[in-house]
Amino acid sequence: MKSNKSILLVEDDPNFGRILKDYLTINNYDVSLAVNGIEGFEKFNRSEFDLCILDIMMPFKDGLTLAREIREVNDVIPLIFLTAKNLKDDVLKGYKIGADDYLTKPFDSEILLAKIKSILNRKPNVNVEEKDVFEFDFGDFNFNSKLRILTHKEGESYKLSPKENQLLKMLVLNFDDLLPRDIALNKIWRDANYFTSRSMDVYIAKLRKYLDKDKSLKIINVHGEGFRLMQE
């Protein structure tokens, strides 16, 4: 009937990795095991997973770096970190990147299983459409959010920075509608406070500069609420 959920497990300790993989397999998950961050990222790109379990401490490319790369491509897939005991800093970094959970080694396998179930049982992510759209036309512009390039019909192309790119994408996806400040902050900056908010304002200013080439486009502010990309 329903095909098993698939998990990407990235763990450098071959013994432990093997055991964990077997345990999860017995419990009806399809597990793909990678032994370091580099291999992990390759596997991640080769197939579709429902969940990633990443060891933080790994040679070549650690779990946090790998997580960042994964998040650049996919900002919905759940991430669980494995961390050695009491590395609070790693845990906090993990959450900042967008982790869903973490476990400190050694951990209880049943609890891991419960966590996995809990995470996978959440409402299936609604935005089916949002997933693959990365090219947009609006005003005199073409915008490729995968390549992070914004092109004006007549002339210039701009290479957007990651943050510029994310913010513009959210604005475009909400074209002519309100993009609430909090939503953008929590999605792009993963935190909403005074400083991230100021940072967002700076990026709005940058985007306005780009969009200035088409005088009909405007990013207007709704005081206290957010921003709205519109064409008059």
Next chain:
Amino acid sequence: MKSNKSILLVEDDPNFGRILKDYLTINNYDVSLAVNGIEGFEKFNRSEFDLCILDIMMPFKDGLTLAREIREVNDVIPLIFLTAKNLKDDVLKGYKIGADDYLTKPFDSEILLAKIKSILNRKPNVNVEEKDVFEFDFGDFNFNSKLRILTHKEGESYKLSPKENQLLKMLVLNFDDLLPRDIALNKIWRDANYFTSRSMDVYIAKLRKYLDKDKSLKIINVHGEGFRLMQE
């Protein structure tokens, strides 16, 4: 800005509960503290929360029982359990009930905060059913309360301030009917006293100025009672 997220905290240890509540309050959450499961359930039913933090070990009614009761009424609100030691059984039971996470005491407050943020930043799956109405037509006007824009058929658009917007929305929702003063005051100003009442008068005056473009519309005062938006 936007209103804070609210948390129901159920914890029988008064000292610890107090400290935790204060800590969360400092971090911009509205926290309601209950000292046992019974009080917890009452508070849960009395108002709307965004998240519950439940101590498992409590007299009278333990956290797991409380969680079950909450889940009977509401199957989406996130639950976080606090468990004394690593009582694996409790943790597993918790997940079975539908917990989102757990923390073993003593835990690090920063990590709790990170978890809360992570959980609350997940898809706002709550109001799928109740789609908020935010666009209205009345007289010669179109009113979009989400974008806070009031547009006259012929001509101008007005950007409304948050208070103007809320007040007009309440008037429109009670079109041709009385909007009692204290209802509006308590909803918009969260308080009804002499000064907020003066402030409301100022906003009524502002709205009248906007609506003046359509001579058939009037905001009339019902002395001592409130206001009524009507069309003759």
Next chain:
DNA sequence: AGTATACATTAACATTTCATTAAGAAAGTT
């Protein structure tokens, strides 16, 4: 190692928006 580059954050200052309060006039109530 040092240096260049790209990027994000923070600082600083200007500007705009907003809510409240004041104050005097007008209208309603008794």
Next chain:
DNA sequence: AACTTTCTTAATGAAATGTTAATGTATACT
């Protein structure tokens, strides 16, 4: 008439936003 409530405009101060520049902070390059 005496009193209360409402009406309206303007003044004030606080908060949010706009913008440019300076400061960090990684990473790649030499």
